[in-house]
Amino acid sequence: MASPLSDPTALAGIKVLDLSRILAGPSATQMLADLGADVVKIENPNGGDDTRGWGPPFIETEEGTRSEAAYFACCNRGKRSVSLDFTTEEGAQTARELAKVADILVENFKPGGLAKYGLDYATLKELNPRLIYCSITGFGHSGPYANRPGYDFLIQGMGGLMSITGQPDGAPGAEPVKVGVAICDLFTGLNSVSAILAALYYRTQTGEGQHIDCALLDCQVAMLANQSSNWLNCGITPQRMGNNHPSIVPYRVFAVADGHVIVNCGNDGQFTRLCGALGKPEMAEDPRFKTNEARCENRELTDQTLADLLIDYDRQSLITLLEGVNVPCGPINDIPAIFADPHLQHRQMEVQLNREDGTAFKGVAYPPKLSKTPARYASPPPELGAHNQDVLKEWGVS
Numbered sequence: 001m002a003s004p005l006s007d008p009t010a011l012a013g014i015k016v017l018d019l020s021r022i023l024a025g026p027s028a029t030q031m032l033a034d035l036g037a038d039v040v041k042i043e044n045p046n047g048g049d050d051t052r053g054w055g056p057p058f059i060e061t062e063e064g065t066r067s068e069a070a071y072f073a074c075c076n077r078g079k080r081s082v083s084l085d086f087t088t089e090e091g092a093q094t095a096r097e098l099a100k101v102a103d104i105l106v107e108n109f110k111p112g113g114l115a116k117y118g119l120d121y122a123t124l125k126e127l128n129p130r131l132i133y134c135s136i137t138g139f140g141h142s143g144p145y146a147n148r149p150g151y152d153f154l155i156q157g158m159g160g161l162m163s164i165t166g167q168p169d170g171a172p173g174a175e176p177v178k179v180g181v182a183i184c185d186l187f188t189g190l191n192s193v194s195a196i197l198a199a200l201y202y203r204t205q206t207g208e209g210q211h212i213d214c215a216l217l218d219c220q221v222a223m224l225a226n227q228s229s230n231w232l233n234c235g236i237t238p239q240r241m242g243n244n245h246p247s248i249v250p251y252r253v254f255a256v257a258d259g260h261v262i263v264n265c266g267n268d269g270q271f272t273r274l275c276g277a278l279g280k281p282e283m284a285e286d287p288r289f290k291t292n293e294a295r296c297e298n299r300e301l302t303d304q305t306l307a308d309l310l311i312d313y314d315r316q317s318l319i320t321l322l323e324g325v326n327v328p329c330g331p332i333n334d335i336p337a338i339f340a341d342p343h344l345q346h347r348q349m350e351v352q353l354n355r356e357d358g359t360a361f362k363g364v365a366y367p368p369k370l371s372k373t374p375a376r377y378a379s380p381p382p383e384l385g386a387h388n389q390d391v392l393k394e395w396g397v398s
Contacts, residue, residue, distance in 0.1 A: 009036020010373040014200070015395065017098050018042060018079065019107035019119070021049045023152070023182055024216065025136050026075040027189035029106050032196070033078030034366040034375040037104070040391050041076065041382065042095060045083040048384040049076070062358040068381060073361045076381040077353060082392075083385030092117040097397040100127045104196055108136040111146050121211045131209040132199045134192050140215035150216050152182035159184065159220030164227055166240045176240065188219040249295035249302050250274075253332065254310045261310070261318050263329045268292060273325040278309045353380035 014037040018029040026041075026049070033039040043049055055069035082098075085091040096118055099105055105124065107114060114120045121133040135141060138150010156162050156178045166177035192214045199210050221228065227238040230246065238246060243262075245251035250271070251264040265271040268291055272284040283289055283305070288298045295302045310318065315331060322329040333341065339350055351365045359380075366375035392398070 007376055008373050009376055010370065011035045011037040014038065014104065015102045016040065017095075017102040017105045019095075019105065019109070019114075020136060021108060022051055022185070023075055024185040024188045024192070025106050025108040026051075027186055028134070028136070028192040028196070029079065030075045030077060031189070031193050031366060032104070034377065036373070036376060039079040040098065040387070040395070041079045041081045042084050042086070042098075043081055043384055045085055045385065048081070048083065051075075052384070059359065059361060067359050073363060073381050077351075077361065077363055078378050079382055080379075080387035080391055081382035081384055082388050084388075086117050086119060092119065094392075094397060095119055096124065096127060098391075098395055099124045099131065101395050101397070102128070102131060103200070104132045104134065106134045106136065106192065106196075110149070111135075111137060111141045125209065125211075129209060130203060130207060132196055132203065132212070133209065134196055134212040134214060136188060136192055136214050136216075138216045140218060141213045145217070152184045152216065153178055155184040155216045155220050159217050160224055160228070161220060164224075164238045164240055167242045168240050171242065174240070183223075184216045184220045187223055188214055188216045191219045191222075244299070244303075247296065248292060249299050250306055252303065254307055256310055256313050256315050256318055258314045260332050261313075261315055261329055262332065263306070263310070263322065263327070265292075265327065270327050271295070274306075274322065274327045277321050277325045277327065278306075280309065351377050353377055355380050355383075 011032060014032070016029055016032050016037045016039040018025065018039050018041045020026055020029065029039050029041070041049070047053065049072060051072040052068045054071040057070050059067040059070055059073060061067050084094055086095040099119065107119075112120070115123070118124075121131075121135070124131055124133060137146075138155060139145040139148055156165075157176065161183075162176035162178055165179060167174045192212065195212045195214060199212060203209055226247070230236045230238055243253045245264070248264065248266060251266075253260050253262055263274070265274055268284075271289070271292075272281075275281055275284040275289075287294060289295050289302055289305075313321075319329055319331065331337075338344060344350075347365075349365050349367075350362060352360055352362045354360050361380040365377075368375075
């Protein structure tokens, strides 16, 4: 359920000019909109954001006609759309006038691509020194790859993620595999928001805006976490391990009588409780399995021993058993099962917003729950150019 629009919001009064398209930038600006900012999405009058047409599937209106693609709906709620061709001098001048009164601008054009329209940071900071200008690109605004186009799939490969995702060499189906969602785009959006909010706080102290250079490749490398640390500190090159963990055993998917269950023991106490629940308390005292380090050294034997013990359980019985002794475990849900889950329903993670014509747009809520300034969902994804006159009037642009 959406928060009442009368609730206080964290970013009330903040104006965001959104020149971004596709996913990384729009996901960032949707978060800013959820937090209360007035986000104005600038779109080419000829079709708008490409993702409006990235289907099937497409959302249907109440009359059964085609609306926007479901892809567009995932990252554009709470915004107002202005159709503006800034490749013309008149359009560029209007965009600059909007930037003069904006607090934040987000764009994902290639480095230098907006300079010819006078919409680059160097130009706009002279018009609006308080402007926080966030550039999202594949490779950043400096370096030998700066002018390359960057897409999520490409970055998952170049950024190392696919080298550790997929079945290990020698196993059936072994090859590098991408994650099933554009995770580099989404993490770049998250990093962009954290940087924007940091810059916004800095501006409250100094009155000065700044430029944020946020690259998909940089964000992907930062996501490697313990895997990059294994290389940087120990000289170990991480490999594809399927569902196994390089440093924790057991930590994987196990087959059961009616499907699969994830079981992971992050410490020796959990492993001891696991063995007791399975009727094998002596296993936890066996020197080959007693510590996590020993289990890592005897990974295949540990996993196979547990696999033999678990195969005769049905999924729910095993989950109930292990939850009863506080051993982390769970099912592998498909997407429909996620939104049917009573816990996620309690957490109100599904949001529905309707257009005036009754067309329903469903989405995933902003995850953090703020006690004083909760996220609010003001409006469904906008129709192309639906707010041209309202925005120009409210932002004081002729």
